[in-house]
Amino acid sequence: MEWNVNNAFKTYKEMEPKAMMDMTLVPHSDPIDIGLASSDKASTAPPKRKKTMTSVYLKYFETAPDSKTRKCKFCGQSYSIATATGNLGRHLANRHPGYDKATDIVTSSSVPQTPPVVVKPSQSQSKSLQLDYDHLNWLVLKWLALSSLPPSTVDETWLGNSLKFLNPAVQLWPAKKYKAILHEVFRSMREDVKTSLEHIQSKVSVTLCFWSSYQNIFYMSVTGQWIDENWSSHRLLLDICRIPYPSGVSEIYSSLLKVLKIYAIDDRVLCCTHDNSQNAIHACHSLKEYLDGQKVLPFCYIPCAAQTLNEIIDEGLATIKPIISKVREFTQELNGSIELSDDFVQLTTAYQEGDWKLPIDASSRWSGNYQMVNILCKAGKSLDSVIRKTENGLENRMILTSAEKNAVTIVHNYLDLDSFHKTTQDMCTNKDLTVGLALLFMDNISEMITTCQKSCHNPDWLRTCAESMAQKARSYNTQVCNVFTYITAILDPRIKTEYIPETINLDSYIDEARTHFIRNYASSHFTSSMTSGYRPQDIDEGGGGNISFAEEIARRKRRGSMSNNVVDELTQYLSESIVPMQTDVLDWWKVNSGRYPRLSNMARDFLAVQATSAAPEEIFCGKGEEIDKQKYCMPQDSTQSVLCIRSWIEAGMKLKYKSDEIDYERLMEFASTVAGDNTAGGLDKNQRR
Numbered sequence: 001m002e003w004n005v006n007n008a009f010k011t012y013k014e015m016e017p018k019a020m021m022d023m024t025l026v027p028h029s030d031p032i033d034i035g036l037a038s039s040d041k042a043s044t045a046p047p048k049r050k051k052t053m054t055s056v057y058l059k060y061f062e063t064a065p066d067s068k069t070r071k072c073k074f075c076g077q078s079y080s081i082a083t084a085t086g087n088l089g090r091h092l093a094n095r096h097p098g099y100d101k102a103t104d105i106v107t108s109s110s111v112p113q114t115p116p117v118v119v120k121p122s123q124s125q126s127k128s129l130q131l132d133y134d135h136l137n138w139l140v141l142k143w144l145a146l147s148s149l150p151p152s153t154v155d156e157t158w159l160g161n162s163l164k165f166l167n168p169a170v171q172l173w174p175a176k177k178y179k180a181i182l183h184e185v186f187r188s189m190r191e192d193v194k195t196s197l198e199h200i201q202s203k204v205s206v207t208l209c210f211w212s213s214y215q216n217i218f219y220m221s222v223t224g225q226w227i228d229e230n231w232s233s234h235r236l237l238l239d240i241c242r243i244p245y246p247s248g249v250s251e252i253y254s255s256l257l258k259v260l261k262i263y264a265i266d267d268r269v270l271c272c273t274h275d276n277s278q279n280a281i282h283a284c285h286s287l288k289e290y291l292d293g294q295k296v297l298p299f300c301y302i303p304c305a306a307q308t309l310n311e312i313i314d315e316g317l318a319t320i321k322p323i324i325s326k327v328r329e330f331t332q333e334l335n336g337s338i339e340l341s342d343d344f345v346q347l348t349t350a351y352q353e354g355d356w357k358l359p360i361d362a363s364s365r366w367s368g369n370y371q372m373v374n375i376l377c378k379a380g381k382s383l384d385s386v387i388r389k390t391e392n393g394l395e396n397r398m399i400l401t402s403a404e405k406n407a408v409t410i411v412h413n414y415l416d417l418d419s420f421h422k423t424t425q426d427m428c429t430n431k432d433l434t435v436g437l438a439l440l441f442m443d444n445i446s447e448m449i450t451t452c453q454k455s456c457h458n459p460d461w462l463r464t465c466a467e468s469m470a471q472k473a474r475s476y477n478t479q480v481c482n483v484f485t486y487i488t489a490i491l492d493p494r495i496k497t498e499y500i501p502e503t504i505n506l507d508s509y510i511d512e513a514r515t516h517f518i519r520n521y522a523s524s525h526f527t528s529s530m531t532s533g534y535r536p537q538d539i540d541e542g543g544g545g546n547i548s549f550a551e552e553i554a555r556r557k558r559r560g561s562m563s564n565n566v567v568d569e570l571t572q573y574l575s576e577s578i579v580p581m582q583t584d585v586l587d588w589w590k591v592n593s594g595r596y597p598r599l600s601n602m603a604r605d606f607l608a609v610q611a612t613s614a615a616p617e618e619i620f621c622g623k624g625e626e627i628d629k630q631k632y633c634m635p636q637d638s639t640q641s642v643l644c645i646r647s648w649i650e651a652g653m654k655l656k657y658k659s660d661e662i663d664y665e666r667l668m669e670f671a672s673t674v675a676g677d678n679t680a681g682g683l684d685k686n687q688r689r
Contacts, residue, residue, distance in 0.1 A: 057088040060099060074099065076171045135667055136163075137173045141181060142655060142664060145645040148630035150638045151178035179638060181657065186641035188656040189648050193236060197263050202226050203270040203297070203605035206238070207304075207613045208256070208280055211628065217636050218247040221643075222259045227604045231590035237647035238263055240640045252283035257290065267294070271484065271609040272301040276308060281479075297520060300484040304613035305438040306427060308476040309420075309445065310620065313366050315468040316415050319461055320373075323404045327372040328362050330387060330398045335359035340386060347382035354378050363622030370421050376400070376408050414452055414462055420445070427616040432585045435488040436495035438611035439480065443501040446473045477503040483512045488606040491599070493579045493588050514570055521602050569598055 061070040061079070069078045070088070074096050079088065092099045144153060153159070155175045163170045173181075197204070209221045222238045239262070241255040260266040272287065274280035284301035291299045317324065334340045341358050348356055356379065361371045375383055387398050411417070423441050427433055452458060452466040486509040490496050497505065573596055579588060585607065593600035618624040634642060645655070654661045 057085050057092060060092055060096075061088060072096075075169075077169055136170065137178075138662060138667070139664075140172065141178055141185075142649075142662075144178065145182070145185075145642055145655075146649060148634065148642060148646055150633075150635050150642065151175040151182065152635070154178055179641075182638065182641040182645065185655060185657055186644055188658055189645060189653060192653060192656065193238065193648065194263055196236070197224070197265060200226050200268070201229060202601075202608065204265045204268050205271040205273070205609045206256075206260075206269060207273045207610050208275060208284075209614050210243075210275055210277065210280065211631050213634060213636065213639065214632050215636055217639075218243040219631070219639065220252060220255060222256060224263070224265070225608045225610055227586065227608050231586040231593075231604070233586060233608070236651055237644055240643050242636065242639070247279075249279050249282040249286065252279055253286040256283060256287060266291070267296045269299060270297065270605055271299065273304055273610045273613045274301060275613045276303045276311070298484070298516075300482055302435070302482075302485060302609070303476055303479045304611075304619075305435075305442055305476070306424075306612040306614070306616040306619045308472060309424065309427075309442065310366060312445065312449075312469045312472045313369075313420055315472060316411065316417075316420075316465050317369060317373075318468070319465060320404075320408050320411050323376075323400065323408055324369055324372045326398055326400060326404075327376055327383075328364075328368065330383065331360050331362040331372065331375065334386070335362060340390070343389060344379075344382055344386050347385050348379050351379075351381045353380075353382050361622055363625050365619070365621055365624055366420075366424060367621045370417060373408055373412055373417060376405060377412050380405065410459065410462060411465075414455065414458055415466070416448055416452075419448060424616065424620045427612075428620060432494075432583075433611055433616070434492045434495075434585060434607060435480075435485060435609055435611045436490070436492035436499070439485070439489055439501055439504070440495065440499050442473065442476060443503075446470070446477070446501075449473060477501070480504060481506075483509050483516070484606075484609075487513050487516065487602070488609045490574065491603045491606050492585055493592075494581050494583055494585065496574055496578050498578050517570060517598060517602060521598050569596055572596075573599055 058070075060073050062073055063070055063081070064078075068081055070081060070083070071078045072091065072095075074092075077091070077095075079091070140154065143149070144151060152175045154172050160172060163172065204224050204226045207223045207225070209223075210219065212218050220241045220243050222241065223235060224238050225233070225235050227233050239259045241259065243251050243255055245251075256272075257266065260269055269291070272284050274284055281301070281303075288299050288301065334344055335358065345356065345358070348354055356375075360375070361368045384399070423445065427438070427441060430437065449466055449469045453463060453470060458466075481504045486500065486504055486506075489500055489504075490513070497510075589600055589603050589607070596603075612619070614624075618627055631639075631643065649655060655664065656662065
């Protein structure tokens with residue numbers, strides 16, 4: 001039997017009314033089951049009602065400017081102007097049950113006033129389940145957000161044509177409409193973020209990241225971290241701010257303070273971890289001056305340990321960066337060619353140069369740089385053999401000289417890059433990367449650099465690199481040398497005072513830590529546990545008011561007892577042995593909070609302080625390149641909404657439109673049912689043929 005495109009299209013059109021997905025948007029005035037978390041019950045679609053007046057049907061259709069077609073105001077399907085009104089009525093009854101109860105007609109070009117509706121079909125409709133095309137648009141909207149794609153993506157001709165190939169009646173919203181809805185979803189979900197922060201009992205710490213987009217617009221992301229009463233750690237993106245020109249200290253400070261005020265945490269923020277840039281440092285200093293002036297709890301700011309370590313490594317690799325670029329070019333060729341890959345694997349086996357997993361990480365991050373050095377040092381013979389064997393000119397530009405190979409070997413051996421690699425790997429995979437643990441890592445790195453500097457066998461250029469690395473390390477140590485970092489470190493039961501670096505282990509800090517405990521935690525805890533009716537101000541220094549001398553003596557006794565208990569609690573904690581490094585820090589405190597009620601309150605606040613401004617894997621690994629690309633390519637009018645929505649969804653929050661929650665699980669379940677029924681119907685029809 002001859003088969004051609006025309007026959008296929010004809011068959012497709014015959015099947016379309018039953019087999020394809022149709023979609024509808026039904027206003028809330030019709031009490032039918034909707035795809036929202038707030039829905040409790042479902043009701044069947046109202047029975048079809050025979051209409052006698054054509055005007056009743058026509059008001060649900062709009063006539064095209066050329067007066068040749070009419071378009072359904074619910075789903076946008078077009079009919080010839082000559083189509084009988086009875087057919088229009090059947091379209092409304094079959095595809096939009098309940099249309100006659102609608103008070104407002106939503107045109108295809110307007111922003112929907114309600115979320116997508118999932119209609120549970122009656123028994124008479126169960127054999128031809130249908131969906132609203134707006135459901136497809138809501139699925140596309142979530143796809144845009146989770147993929148960090150701009151709304152303009154939907155205007156791509158090939159995307160629209162591909163969907164129309166499946167069903168010519170499919171109509172995507174225009175990009176302008178997606179953008180408007182994303183902005184509304186952002187505003188709705190932000191209210192949920194505000195609500196979640198209102199119920200937090202502990203202090204909040206924030207982290208800052210900065211980048212510039214392809215439009216040369218400077219952005220700052222602000223992320224909040226806290227630990228709840230059940231000792232679960234939370235990390236939530238608060239906002240992405242466009243920093244206005246000239247994008248300096250003043251603009252960063254103003255934008256950051258605005259975010260803190262929007263979420264009403266300006267009086268509860270404990271620490272800010274920045275990305276080590278000078279503007280960020282000075283902006284945090286301005287914020288500290290402001291908060292100190294407001295007489296709120298003390299505030300501190302610290303540099304990012306991962307960014308610092310990355311800068312230290314870059315200084316160490318500076319001399320051999322051109323050589324690394326050569327090896328990277330070869331590795332990219334290797335990853336892209338099956339023939340080269342097979343040759344490389346066979347040769348490394350023959351030369352006993354290790355077992356290499358392809359494709360090899362060739363990113364420009366530290367993980368990729370390490371792999372380039374590793375290939376040259378551990379698979380040098382295989383590398384040379386593959387390059388020389390190729391016939392496409394690789395040898396002329398990629399073959400390495402003996403001097404280049406020797407330089408890479410020296411850097412690898414004397415800077416001990418394997419130890420750097422192990423450190424970064426542990427930072428990327430450790431779920432308990434507290435400030436105390438980060439200080440332990442950074443102290444070890446400093447010792448390695450010092451050893452390299454003191455070696456008399458090293459060439460001058462390597463000692464110069466080591467000195468540059470040491471300067472970065474000293475700068476970090478200077479910035480983290482404060483009592484707040486000290487407190488954060490000793491509250492890690494794996495660290496305590498035993499593994500505190502000498503650079504911040506000052507004798508005065510333990511006394512300052514005790515004073516801070518007593519002043520900011522002991523009083524509130526003592527008061528909350530008292531059975532008497534004294535208010536906090538009644539326990540402060542001085543008698544005050546008309547009280548008896550006996551009562552004043554009693555209060556002094558209570559204050560002294562309270563202070564001694566705090567000292568004893570801290571002393572007992574520090575006197576006990578540290579726990580193994582694999583211990584879950586938050587679980588430890590959850591179990592031991594009964595033994596240390598005051599210290600546990602302090603620990604909940606201070607252990608939320610972040611050692612890094614971004615996840616270490618984003619700084620050290622190729623994953624960071626993908627994230628940077630998404631941020632770099634996002635247009636200004638969608639950056640805040642799309643990136644925030646994505647982060648909030650990934651954090652477990654539900655996508656909301658205005659006050660309604662979009663139940664995507666239910667929507668997808670219904671769509672799968674429709675697809676299954678339509679597939680079964682198509683098979684039955686083919687069997688009958």
